[in-house]
Amino acid sequence: MYITVRYGDSKEEIFNPNCRAVALLRSIKDRCTFNEDDLELIGDIELSDENGNIKFLRDSPMRYANEILGHRESLVLLRVEARSDEPFVSYIPMLRDEEAITEDFLSRLSIREEPESRPDSRRVKSNTRRSPADRNANGRGKDRKGLKADNKSMSRSKSRQGVR
DSSP states (O other): OOEEEEEBTTEEEEEOOOSBHHHHHHHHHHHSOSSHHHHHHHOEEEEEETTOOBOOGGGOTTSBGGGTSOTTOEEEEEEEEEOSSSSEEEEEEOBOOTTTSOHHHHHHTOOEEOOSOOOSSSOOOOOOOOOHHHHHHTTOOBOTTSOBHHHHHHTSOHHHHTOO
């Protein structure tokens, strides 16, 4: 699996997205800049498809990039400009190609609000089990065979019942 990143004067680089998004963005930034001064001037980067749909890799840095990006997808490198006085960011394409960067493309990159916090993971399931009394209180007092949940506690081992 690979992706193609377009930047500069119609230049292209191929990358392997089978890594975390933060690692992919760092690799893209290192390989798609011209000199050391550009690294400091650019700041954050992001990717969009050829229609201007932003991929938001920065929002989930620990997620694998191949879960977000498509196989053999051609992407445009974007520079992210954050405003210190406002919670908005703007995206500037780093590709200088009049055929690819159209008015429709630029309109999709319009200024967007930056989220204040970025969750690293989705919903986390609880590791605790509910007692039969809690299940009865929620209206789930019967299991699949129609028996009361209280009977199930009688069949549990002594170590599960708390007896030592």
